[in-house]
Amino acid sequence: MKARIVADLSELPTSGPRGSGPTWWGNLAFMLIEGMGFALGIGVYLYLATVAPDWPPAPPPELAAGTGVALVLLLSLIPNALLARWAKAQDLRRIRLGLLVMLGISVLPLALRVLEFQAFHVRWDESAYGSIVWVLLGLHTTHLLADLVETAVLAALMFTRHADNPRRYGDVEDEVAYWVFIVATWLPVYACLYWAPRL
Amino acid sequence: MRAQPRDTGREEAALEASLAAVWSSRPGLLGWLTTVDHKAIGRRYIVTAFLFLALGGVLALLMRWQLAQPEGRLLGPDRYNQVFTMHGTTMMFLFAVPVMEAMGVYLVPLMVGTRNIAFPRLNAFSYWVYLFGGALLWIAFLLDMAPDVGWFAYVPLAGPQYGPGKRADIWAQMITFTEVSALAVAVGLVVTVFKQRAPGMSLDRIPLFVWAMLVTSFVVILAMPSIVLASTALILDRLVGTQFFNPAAGGDVLLWQHLFWFFGHPEVYIIFIPAVGMVSTILATFCRRPVFGYLAMVLALVGTGLLAFGLWVHHMFTTGLPRLGESFFTASSMAIAVPSGLQIFCWLATLWGARPRLTVPMLYVLAFLFTFVLGGMTGVMVASVPLDTQLHDSFFVVAHFHYVLVGGAVFPLLGAIHYWYPKLTGRLMEERLGRWAWGLVFGGFNLAFFPMHLLGLWGMPRRVYTYPPELPWGGLNLFSSLSAALLAAGFLLFFWNAWRSARHGEAAGPDPWGAGTLEWATSSPPPPWNFTRIPVVEGADPLRDSPDALKVAAGLRLDRRELLLTSVMAAEPEARESSPRDSVWPLLAAIATTAMLIWSIFTPWAVVWGAIPVAATLIFWFWPRGTPEDES
Amino acid sequence: MNGAAQSALAPGGAEAAAILSLFWPVTALLGAIWLAVLLVLALGLWRRPGAAPRRAGLAVGAATAGTVLVVIGLTLASYLVTRPLSAAAEAPLVVQVQGRQWWWQVTYPAEGDAPGFTTANELRLPLGRPVRLELAAADVIHSFWVPNLAGKQDMIPGRDNALLLTPRQAGIFRAQCAEFCGMQHARMALPVVVQPAAEFARWRAGQAAPAAAEALAVAGRQVFESRQCSACHTVRGSEAAGSTGPDLTHLASRETLGAGLLPMTRGALAAWTADPQTLKPGNNMPLVPLTADELQALTEFLALLR
């Protein structure tokens, strides 16, 4: 088939607009998948609660560690927002700093998480309650760990010759968005695990 | 900025040479292992899925042989249980879902006029994970270690207490493989459709097949997490002693069924919705008019996708849930008849007086209408709680779901293979053989499965390895088994035709059917870069709208893999984006993932240690190489 | 042709009849719609070539509206048929049936003067009286289905389910486990004997009594008590009081052996006792090695358990 040129694309920018490019949408799709996972996990918790004669079968969890995680995560949104701003401004030095700070911060909830597992006074194999508590905590912990590795790799990348590249700044923005997702998922999980048994 | 070579103003031949330089994969095995071309991957996905269809079909024949007469002696109970589990699992997880995804992988980028799927490496990864998951299941079968708990693996039979050995673990882990691969494809397809459509392909100009794949991808994204959660919980119960499904420790047996069917019901629409898209495409081409009621069709697709999440309890009508609640699910299940009916009526209106050419793809569409509508009717019957208490878990249900799966999805698929075969291979499938195969498949299918309705009403439960001679089931079973042989002969002929036509078929040319969608605007099979220049769309049927010359856009770079991003709604050009090069890391990441998943059947520590190589391969995968694709 | 003893099309009870009275009209209606679709398809193919019909939109709209109405009608109809099926009947006969891999334990609780007792692999019901079956599972999920009398109901570990039915016709119907429950799911059947109330009362009294005196007198009894048999089986009146296998107190009075596997004959008893694993591979009764004499004595004993 013959072709007739009716448009010229050469003036277009050479990478997608941040905030609606393919990676952004891809990220969103993965958040939808994982968000569904969290929602179903909470659904399982509530379902088991309605089936069980007494819930929780152990004393309600101690609040300190989980609340600590919630606070740390919420506070981390501040440096996270700054990082986002610097990434938009393509300010490489500050981005490096911001990534290192976020790297440090994301270790904190992991440390507290160890205490959290103890705060429930229940083992995973004791009862269905224990099982779903451990799985929900575990699911969120996996996200924290994955993000830790991601942040570390990205930080390392920002110290190489690949750093000064709008594509990398986009990666930082995606990373920032993912962290917000991790914070956002903790809140309902926290409410479910710590406050639902107190209702 | 350096001067970058552009396609503007170049001669066609020189242009294609430059495109070939950046888009082609290396020759040889290494190229085969590293390619990220959606067509190469789509093609091998399709071939693999059809291989699993043949394997699953052979198992079906074994079952039919065993059931042909009372007290059959071909298979013992243990073997039969493995065989029907393998048949159902293979057909659903390794054939039907992947083949539909695969058709999307191959066709969607072509139909929206772009050069590759979004996230092509993820797409390659998805194929390898799928292949390894299928291999795991079938190797286990050959070692007499195949799952034997049915394709929905109800607990406690599949749980730690009553499912000893590793059989149920292999089932659950195989699920993880197929979920990972399906999700990866779904994400790629969604983003391709959202961001990579040809300029001008606004929402109301998207081909119906692409709409169908888009809806399917969303259903995948929302449904699969449920089965991931379920199979993880099952493995944990079996491996580390969690108590999710153990009523003695506060768990619940029905929790499994809720989680499974919250995924399992949408799953059947994941299989069916793409098939609907195929039917629309074939009809529009051979009726030489657009499908009647485009908007209604799109709404029906979306409606089916949404409703799919509100019906899962109709698989659990006999578990003793509250009657009023069940009646709600009767209503929602039957409500699916409305969008399905709407589509049927629109197709009928399209066909009315169109005098379509009765090519083989069209014949499959007619077979689809005959068979699927019947299967839909039996679906409405089992959706009624009182009727279902009699029909559930009987051969009536077996008949229902083969009518909708084979009639509703496999028939359109076979038609689609005939239809797109020229695009896949450059050659046409042989018409006469195609007609014979069609006749045998259509006739054989109906003769084999219609009697099962009656068997179910006569009280024959499903999943029985044999039955006593004093029950009057022998005759119909024998008839059904003999007809299944006809059906198998039809499939054999189809396979033979596909095999032979690949080398001896008549050369097709770019557009043998006079179709209207963009995949026919490029050569058959298309070059690695799909379109030498990105097409510009000004109507729903771009090829028919401008029959003499395709409208295209120029201005893409030639020194890197580059494609066009457009806006989500109106598909206005937004940017020129690079598309990743070939890479071996998706394959290596898939191998690392496979090792971790299989190892974790045996010890939970595999997740800890196995995650390290997975992370390492992923880092290598994403680490920039400083190629032009990496620039901005 | 209706498949007789195990068929949803030959109702012998009120519930099955009610369901069938819904089944036929629904089948006819949906069948007619299917034919109508095919008719329109054929006409559409037949028609002279032409443009798409002008009033197609109207036709499609009307057909869709029709679908909505049919769907609403069918939903209401199913609801109306279900409701009485689960309505509590007055003074029903209560029987507890427990599904096990791969046999049925049947318990008749005491009722008025009639004492309670446990038996297995046979359910007897009086004609015309509503019955409430309390369904449970000991191991995995099973499903109780006697298509001639009523729809099925699952037996689920950790949950209590019940099925109401009212037999309206005397005879022997066949129930079969309808939920896949492992190796011998296929061989998990249950004869359901519906008999006039007086006969039923006589049977019930007989079952509640301990094993027949002649049986307890034969030599096979010692074999039964001294070999592993007594660890799993109960024969009331003897020392055997095991509970992992079916109660055998009135074994020989049953219609079938091994959960519907074989008709109850002396030969079947001998064959089963000699080698249950060949007859029903994978079932939970092991092969107990016996001498020929022991086997003969055992068989005599079992055959006398009327």
Ligand code: HEA
């Ligand atoms: C491609 C797959 C596919 C499709 C499309 C469907 C479509 C439907 N299915 Fe099916 N189903 C399965 C695959 C599928 N099913 C499988 C695999 C199982 C069994 C799983 C297992 O147990 O192993 C199953 C089981 C199953 C059950 C559980 C049965 C049981 O186990 O007891 C039910 C119950 O409601 C059901 C209902 C329906 C309904 C209402 C539709 C509807 O979508 C049908 C709608 C279509 C029509 C109705 C025809 C067209 C409409 C018209 C022409 C309009 C006029 C119509 C009317 C007025 C009614 N299905």
Ligand code: HEA
């Ligand atoms: C898309 C899904 C799909 C497809 C296509 C089929 C296809 C077929 N099915 Fe399947 N079936 C299921 C999905 C599917 N099935 C599911 C989900 C179950 C439930 C499982 C469970 O209970 O857990 C089931 C259960 C099931 C049963 C019930 C078993 C039981 O409950 O005891 C039966 C019995 O007849 C059956 C028969 C068939 C037959 C005869 C075909 C035929 O259409 C097959 C035709 C194809 C062939 C015969 C292949 C021909 C090819 C060759 C001969 C080439 C060979 C060449 C090489 C190997 C190189 N199926």
Ligand code: CUA
């Ligand atoms: Cu018990 Cu099937």
Ligand SMILES: [Cu+2]
């Ligand atoms: Cu369903």
